[in-house]
Amino acid sequence: MSFHTDPEAAARSQFGGLIASGWHVGGIFMRLFADHYLTTVASLASPGLDELRWNAPVRPGDRLRLRTTTVETRLSRSKPDRGLVKTKAELINQHDAVPATIVAVNFIARRPR
Amino acid sequence: MSFHTDPEAAARSQFGGLIASGWHVGGIFMRLFADHYLTTVASLASPGLDELRWNAPVRPGDRLRLRTTTVETRLSRSKPDRGLVKTKAELINQHDAVPATIVAVNFIARRPR
Numbered sequence: 001m002s003f004h005t006d007p008e009a010a011a012r013s014q015f016g017g018l019i020a021s022g023w024h025v026g027g028i029f030m031r032l033f034a035d036h037y038l039t040t041v042a043s044l045a046s047p048g049l050d051e052l053r054w055n056a057p058v059r060p061g062d063r064l065r066l067r068t069t070t071v072e073t074r075l076s077r078s079k080p081d082r083g084l085v086k087t088k089a090e091l092i093n094q095h096d097a098v099p100a101t102i103v104a105v106n107f108i109a110r111r112p113r
Numbered sequence: 114m115s116f117h118t119d120p121e122a123a124a125r126s127q128f129g130g131l132i133a134s135g136w137h138v139g140g141i142f143m144r145l146f147a148d149h150y151l152t153t154v155a156s157l158a159s160p161g162l163d164e165l166r167w168n169a170p171v172r173p174g175d176r177l178r179l180r181t182t183t184v185e186t187r188l189s190r191s192k193p194d195r196g197l198v199k200t201k202a203e204l205i206n207q208h209d210a211v212p213a214t215i216v217a218v219n220f221i222a223r224r225p226r
Binding site for chain 1 (some may be wrong): 127135136139140143157159160161162163164165166167168178
């Protein structure tokens with residue numbers, strides 16, 4: 001969409017200026033989530049996302065931080081070495097607005113018994 | 114994760130070789146979805162995804178195609194110029210397996226009345 005890449009077209013668009021694409025925002029989420037969460041736990045893989053919402057535009061110069069809340073944990077039914085953890089992730093900007101929320105699902109290794 | 118970028122570490126991993134990251138697969142989905150679907154309709158924006166599932170690995174050399182199924186349509190409650198369309202998208206590989214499915218939500222312009 002031209003409002004992601006063309007400043008003049010973006011100025012005329014419903015957003016009034018350039019905004020990041022949703023997948024660009026997803027990439028920012030994943031960088032923060034990987035660096036500050038997944039690499040500090042025994043992450044094995046992910047079966048997907050339960051939900052992704054782009055609630056408000058991300059604009060040039062915005063500063064985003066990540067807040068995570070664990071919303072569900074359960075043991076894997078098929079693989080006894082791991083559990084499934086669902087995490088609500090919120091990207092928060094410098095105005096304390098929340099332009100994106102994601103419910104991520106991850107397989108995390110259990111402690112050896 | 115090193116199984117996305119390091120062939121030797123990937124060979125020793127649970128996946129037995131390099132696999133594309135989930136967000137890489139998301140980018141492939143979006144390229145196909147934008148080029149062959151969104152740009153042929155009056156797409157206005159997207160509030161997000163209802164679900165994203167990475168069901169099986171995508172490996173180097175795989176060829177992916179996209180199948181879309183419209184699963185829900187309704188008029189916007191707040192904006193009479195548009196409707197909301199939910200689309201189930203399946204990425205299908207050269208073996209007819211489905212490594213990823215996505216339920217995308219899009220605002221599509223209505224015909225003028």
